[in-house]
Amino acid sequence: MGRYDSIIVGAGHNGLVCGAYLARNDQKVLILEAADEAGGLAASREFHPGYTTSIAQSVSHFSEQVSRDLNLAAYGYDRGTTALPLIGLGASGKHVVVEAKSVQGVGDDDAMEYTGYTRQLEKFADALQPFWLKTIPRIGPGGLRDVLTFAHLGLSLRKLGKADMREFMRVASLPARDLVEENFSSELLKATLSWDMLTGAKMAPRSPNSSVLLMLYRLAEQSRGTHTIPSGGVPGLIAAIQKSAQASGVEVRCSTAVEKITVAGDENGLQVTGVTTTAGEQISADRVISATDPTRTFIDMIGVEYLDIGFTNRIRRLRCDGFVGKLHLALSKLPGFTGLDTPNARMIIAPNVDAIEFAYDDAKYGRCSDDPVMEIVLPSLIDASLAPDGGHVLSANVMYVPRALKGGWTAAAREQILNRCIEVISAYAPDIRDCMVHAEFLTPEDLENEYRITGGHWHHTEIAMDQMLMMRPTYEAAQYRTPIPGLYLCGAGCHPGGDITGAAGHNAAHEILR
């Protein structure tokens, strides 16, 4: 076995990407995963015999550079050639269909406006693109490299030209609603376009903060914000990363939960020495890289006695409550969606922006809305192996579902939200109940417990102005290094954040190898 150069806690996609890069640079790497397979929220989940899906239900801006560097195509990653159209489901089949370059189902004014809108956002996204795969330097005295990164960012924005730069400064912190309101008139279109600015975050259409920046992040890469379902579903991508990592020599050990990251201390200070598993096994390494969320990493696995008090309290205050529930339906046959030939799309159920806002209002106060809004895909339309013959899988992100429901997530509360979701869907797919074989609903609390993510938050901690860039997850730990020598972070809690991009894993590996 021998001593490891690096142990990575968690075989989510960022852990795997980080490990792959390190192994390619001759490190001996062990990745420990508590679940019985790799992938984290992207791992495959057989929620009913023969029916498989994953919490992450589609892929959009996975880093092309990571894909190339790790040669993922050779290991079976096929992004999928056709992007899923984004469809805003309308009453009685009057849908809005959004594609990369055009939109249908709206008036000519909106259709025209859409071209300019996407062009502008893409221009902004291009200006930011180089920084998702970079360590954002800390503020204060830094080396030449840090100065260059800041200079590059400044130059990149300046290169937009005066008018666009001004416009960028104006819209960067706009609420999603303001941005769509000033561009479009169709209520359904406005709601549909708001979706990707909000989902995964504790952000409603009227929340000023980071919605537009989140959208620009998601518009990165050539995918331009469109989503695909890779062959094998999202777990197909995980399998490719894992194979690539293993081919470089990474050892991935599943069903091995880390209890503690071990720290040794003497008069020279602290040093991470390895990990202890819940089974009591001690494994030593020169460094430990945590792909799990910052709260679990620092508070649970390291322990506050090794941390400064101010730092601990910044970690404690990270906003980690997830607001996305997950609905999985096992279907005996393909349900009919009114007005659609085939529901091979990302379908948004949110008739207008306020419908999203009101669902948020309920969740904000610990209630679950009776009118949830959601994003639906049927991955089995792309990969038939995800369901038995003729059958299908419906997978939906449901907002806003509070982690801490008033009165708790009782059986009755779960039953109610599940039924409400199905009722809402049946307004657009009237035969949905006839097709249903099995249904499951996962609250953020379920995601927290089953996937070991604080708050069940997609991004491990909220992506917001105060938790972005050189403040993510918090200063003193925002450059993948931490105050404890030998401990690094590589998960969604680091810059640039969550979604399946591989960027945090890539950046952490580069910081470690620097």
Place this chain on the structure above:
Amino acid sequence: MVTTDRFAGERLKLSPFYPRQEELNIREAWSSWNGYKFAEYYYDVEYEYFCVRNLCGTYDICPMQKYEIKGPDAEAMLNRMVTRDVGKIGMHRVAYCMWCTDEGRMIDDGTVFRLGPDRFMLTCGSPSIAWLEKSSFGFDDVVVTDITDDMAALSLQGPTSYAVLKKLGLDGIETAKPFDIRVFPYHGSQLMVSRTGFTGDLGYELWVEHDLGLTMWDELYKAGADYGIQPYGEAATNMARLEAAFIMPDMEFNEALKTVHFQHDQTPFELSLGWLVDFRKPHFSGRAALLEEKRRGPTYTLTKLDIEGNRPAEGAHIYSNKRCNREIGYVTSAMWSPVAKANIALAMIRTEHLDGPLWAEIYYEKELRHHSRVVPCEKQSKPFWAPARARATPPPEY
């Protein structure tokens, strides 16, 4: 009866000793400390000062904040918070400690009493419950309780203090070394005596439950009648502590959590208290920053000065030459010390100038006329007042 005091919640709290203090405070010289009505002095500042130096005096430390820190994780929690090694504090011993921000800036100082394997008492000048709560987050088994109002505590300081305690009948107090704690049965409860204080002289601090406060006061004053016992207030304390070169908040240091301006607070090294920072401990809050501060050397160093003449150098600037064109520091506290017969001061001086000449520009007033005088200063390495009796065990009885 319905209370008609509209300001009931705003009024100063009264110490358990207040009935006696009220009678003795013939000058009505009250100020406040942590919400308690508190004597600035009782009769005359110099008189009270001389009582403390020549006989003994009592100083009310009820307003001082007291926290009980209890549980299996108490030691670990405190050890991570303060810069000294709490593990080295023996049973029934007290240690002077300080705690810092992550940036190594001093939040406050105080004393840690080890009352059991898993039980400590922390005392400090300012309310600290918020920081203690932050400091205990993440420890499974530690409970922090503010016990300030549950206790009555009185400091008994001065050369005859030991004799008074003997007279009070505290058998065994003679074996108590500085920073030792002794516990005596007392009216069905306990009297805790620690050989601690804030005067640099022989002295003790006495701790009982709140309701026994007056009883203790009366018995102590009865025992002390022939030993010159006298209450002293804040002003005399400030004189005594300066002679002992002890630091005072808002004089020598600004509490870091209350400091607005960047680096207008202080590090332990700036306060010449580097000896309280134990780098043999693998970790404590602020360690990395303090290690860097130690390596770099403090910008300022708190220095004891003996200043020519007899004009107290209060608020004086310190210069590296007599022409006063290069300012290198400022005086934090100053007085004419009767016991040292010297014009003494504590001053923050830029470390790189410590070895050069030091001049103080002193401003003073004489019958409404303002004058200034530039005088040379000499650095002192030892406290201005540190009598052997303060360390002797058993102490002399007088």
